[in-house]
Amino acid sequence: TMGNWLVNHWFSAAVLAAWLGVNIFLFTYYFLFFDQDERYFYTRAILGSALAWARASAKCLNFNSMLILLPVCRNLLSFLRGTCSCCRRTLRKQLDHNLTFHKLVGYALALFTAVHTIAHLFNLERYNHSQQATDGSLPAVLSKMHLQGSNKWLNPIHSNQTTVEYVAFTTIPGLTGVIITLALILMVTSSTEFIRRNYFEVFWYTHHLFLIYFAGLVIHGIAGLVRGQTEESMEEVHPHRCAQYLTQKDEDCSHNCCKKPEFGSIPAESWKWVLAPILLYIFERILRVWRAQQKVVVTKVVMHPARVLELQMQKKGFRMEVGQYIFINCPAISLLEWHPFTLTSAPEEDFFSIHIRAAGDWTERLIDTFQQQKLEMPRIEVDGPFGTASEDVFQYEVAMLVGAGIGVTPFASILKSIWYKFQQADQTLKTKKIYFYWLCRDTGAFAWFNDLLASLEQKMAELGKADFLTYRLFLTGWNTSIANNVALHFDTTTDTVTGLRHKTIFGRPMWNSEFAAVAAAHPRSVVGVFLCGPGALAKSLQKSCHQHSSLDPRKVKFYFNKENF
Numbered sequence: 112t113m114g115n116w117l118v119n120h121w122f123s124a125a126v127l128a129a130w131l132g133v134n135i136f137l138f139t140y141y142f143l144f145f146d147q148d149e150r151y152f153y154t155r156a157i158l159g160s161a162l163a164w165a166r167a168s169a170k171c172l173n174f175n176s177m178l179i180l181l182p183v184c185r186n187l188l189s190f191l192r193g194t195c196s197c198c199r200r201t202l203r204k205q206l207d208h209n210l211t212f213h214k215l216v217g218y219a220l221a222l223f224t225a226v227h228t229i230a231h232l233f234n235l236e237r238y239n240h241s242q243q244a245t246d247g248s249l250p251a252v253l254s255k256m257h258l259q260g261s262n263k264w265l266n267p268i269h270s271n272q273t274t275v276e277y278v279a280f281t282t283i284p285g286l287t288g289v290i291i292t293l294a295l296i297l298m299v300t301s302s303t304e305f306i307r308r309n310y311f312e313v314f315w316y317t318h319h320l321f322l323i324y325f326a327g328l329v330i331h332g333i334a335g336l337v338r339g340q341t342e343e344s345m346e347e348v349h350p351h352r353c354a355q356y357l358t359q360k361d362e363d364c365s366h367n368c369c370k371k372p373e374f375g376s377i378p379a380e381s382w383k384w385v386l387a388p389i390l391l392y393i394f395e396r397i398l399r400v401w402r403a404q405q406k407v408v409v410t411k412v413v414m415h416p417a418r419v420l421e422l423q424m425q426k427k428g429f430r431m432e433v434g435q436y437i438f439i440n441c442p443a444i445s446l447l448e449w450h451p452f453t454l455t456s457a458p459e460e461d462f463f464s465i466h467i468r469a470a471g472d473w474t475e476r477l478i479d480t481f482q483q484q485k486l487e488m489p490r491i492e493v494d495g496p497f498g499t500a501s502e503d504v505f506q507y508e509v510a511m512l513v514g515a516g517i518g519v520t521p522f523a524s525i526l527k528s529i530w531y532k533f534q535q536a537d538q539t540l541k542t543k544k545i546y547f548y549w550l551c552r553d554t555g556a557f558a559w560f561n562d563l564l565a566s567l568e569q570k571m572a573e574l575g576k577a578d579f580l581t582y583r584l585f586l587t588g589w590n591t592s593i594a595n596n597v598a599l600h601f602d603t604t605t606d607t608v609t610g611l612r613h614k615t616i617f618g619r620p621m622w623n624s625e626f627a628a629v630a631a632a633h634p635r636s637v638v639g640v641f642l643c644g645p646g647a648l649a650k651s652l653q654k655s656c657h658q659h660s661s662l663d664p665r666k667v668k669f670y671f672n673k674e675n676f
Contacts, residue, residue: 122205126212130178134171134219142167150339152350153265153372157241157250158234162337165230168223169332173384175219176328180321180388182209182216184395185497186402192499204499214302221299224292231288234337235268235275242268252357256371265374267336283334291327294320311471315448325389328381335376344373403440403492410462412481412488415562417555418469420478421455423462426493431458433524434501437465440492444476453520454496457527459535463496466520466559501525503672505532507639508543511629511669513652515550515644519560522547522643526580530567533579545580546629548620550644552588584615622651626659630667638669649673 145151146163155162182188192203237250244251257264268278279285300306301317340350353368411423431454438449450473452465469475480489504510504525514522526547532540547564551557564582571577629638640656642649649671656669 120205122202123208127215130212130215133174137170137174138167141170148339149350150342150345152340152354153249153253153374154337154339156354157253157266158237161230161233161237165227165234166337168227168230171223172220172227172328173381175216175223176325176381177384177388179213179216179220180392182213184391185209185494186395186398187391189497207499217299217302221295224295228288228292232275235278238266238268239273239275242266242273243271247358249354249358256374259371262373262375263371265338267338282336284331284336287327287331291324291331294324294327298324309471311450312448312473319447325385328385329379332377332379332381335379338374338376341373341375344370348372399494402494405493407491407493409488409491413559414482415466415559417558418478419557419559420467420481421464421559422467422481422491423456423464424491424493425462429463429493429496431456431463431496432500432502433458433504433528434521435496435498437463437493437495437497439465440494441477441480441489442492443480443489444473448473449494450474453524455520455523457524457531459528459531466523468517501641503639504641505529505540505542507637507670508541509546509629509633509636509638510542510544511546511548511625511638511640513548513550513640513642513644513648515642515648516552518643518645519549519551519557520643523560523563526563526567530570533576534574544578544633546625547580547582548585548625549582550585550587550620550648553586583620585620586615586617587619622655623658626655626669630659630661630669634667635665636667638667640669640671642671642673 142163144163145166146155146160151162188206188209192206238254241250241254244254254266254268257266257269267282279289297317298320301314307314348368348370350372353372356366356368357371405426405428408425409422410425411421413421413423415421434453436451436453438451440446440449452467454463455466456462456464467474467477469478501521504512512522512525514520526545529540529542529545531537549560567580568577571579640652642652653671656671660668
């Protein structure tokens with residue numbers, strides 16, 4: 112429900128409301144300022160309301176450009192998370208929404224850029240039209256002011272042969288505007304989920320156009336093409352008093368408005384907004400380089416079926432929690448590319464590990480490199496770990512864990528850690544029973560996870576705790592050869608697809624019956640439901656949690672936790 116969401120995400124909601132509020136305030140305040148301020152009376156005579164649209168959107172662009180880098184300073188966020196370790200976990204968890212906020216600010220930049228560009232196209236058209244007008248109207252007279260002297264001009268276009276395209280490609284604001292708009296378009300379009308998942312390199316390299324974006328942004332306003340009347344000129348010849356005389360041909364001047372108005376540029380100010388975040392980001396990058404230089408020893412390389420590579424590593428001072436991730440770089444393949452991977456080891460182990468499946472050029476090349484290097488290991492650099500620990504799992508008597516597809520990876524760490532805590536009779540572990548649901552199209556790429564489940568199953572049976580972990584594997588994409596195989600071996604105790612004791616189920620889970628069975632087995636427990644998987648699945652699980660929770664406080668309650676891996 113909306114109420115529950117607000118309770119759990121009050122910090123996110125507050126940040127979002129503040130961000131929206133500041134954007135609305137900046138836009139409204141500066142729109143009204145440029146639409147009504149007397150200093151821009153003459154500028155508005157030529158441009159009309161397009162002036163206010165351009166200036167208000169420029170302020171919002173500066174504000175959002177200031178914010179865009181902050182959510183991607185991952186070491187800075189880790190530091191914040193560390194300093195507020197005494198804060199409630201819900202608050203620390205919300206720092207993991209950093210990329211969602213980064214995307215939101217990115218979309219806002221795209222929107223304000225569109226408004227700003229369209230407004231300026233109108234402005235250029237009106238400047239051009241006024242310069243060419245010969246009707247003696249106020250815009251026409253104002254456009255001829257440059258003939259009076261160097262500081263008198265208001266209209267930046269001084270010739271009748273100018274086109275909008277000419278201004279766009281020959282002036283500093285025009286050219287930088289075109290360049291940063293192209294950079295922004297490329298960054299936004301190449302960061303769609305599809306491209307990130309399938310062509311990570313395209314996304315990675317295109318996103319580095321942010322360097323050009325910021326350089327262009329800082330230079331963009333330097334020429335000061337949009338001008339307003341100066342303070343001294345306002346005192347001498349106020350437009351309310353004197354504007355009417357500008358259009359009159361008055362040879363021998365007898366009134367106190369003889370002097371022509373003088374104009375000055377609006378100073379460039381983008382740099383003031385973005386300087387601090389740029390310096391923070393530079394510091395962040397230096398920190399990353401320094402952390403990456405620390406030696407990483409690859410202690411074991413395992414090649415699993417279906418081209419899945421497991422790397423076990425050690426690094427001095429490396430401390431992890433369950434559900435965290437690291438960034439990996441292999442200089443032999445690419446000096447610049449860093450890729451995120453969820454940790455699959457438990458904090459109790461003396462190494463940390465990741466499982467890499469072939470899912471793009473970089474991963475393919477990494478797997479090939481490790482397969483070919485028999486004598487010398489390629490060098491690996493590690494940055495991290497990042498993300499908030501998923502330790503909530505240990506706080507529930509009964510836990511329902513749902514992993515879909517690649518979303519099964521963090522549960523490797525969680526299940527292993529539970530096993531170690533269980534063995535060591537750890538007091539922090541309240542868990543008495545785990546239900547694990549694994550949904551995937553085919554088990555090929557997850558044979559390693561299969562082996563892990565099999566070994567946990569065996570160890571638990573040896574301890575006489577075989578009923579501690581119940582799991583189901585749902586094969587959502589299966590073909591006839593599997594079906595025939597299953598038909599032949601239907602009476603065996605272990606599963607024909609995975610070799611595990613619990614049977615594989617074909618098709619999708621019927622969540623209503625799964626929840627009903629858990630509720631019947633644990634009528635008085637609080638059940639934590641954890642998902643690492645797609646949004647659509649989150650919705651149906653949330654709905655089931657709501658439906659199957661009893662209104663009686665002494666009876667079963669289901670709490671939904673969507674992990675943000």
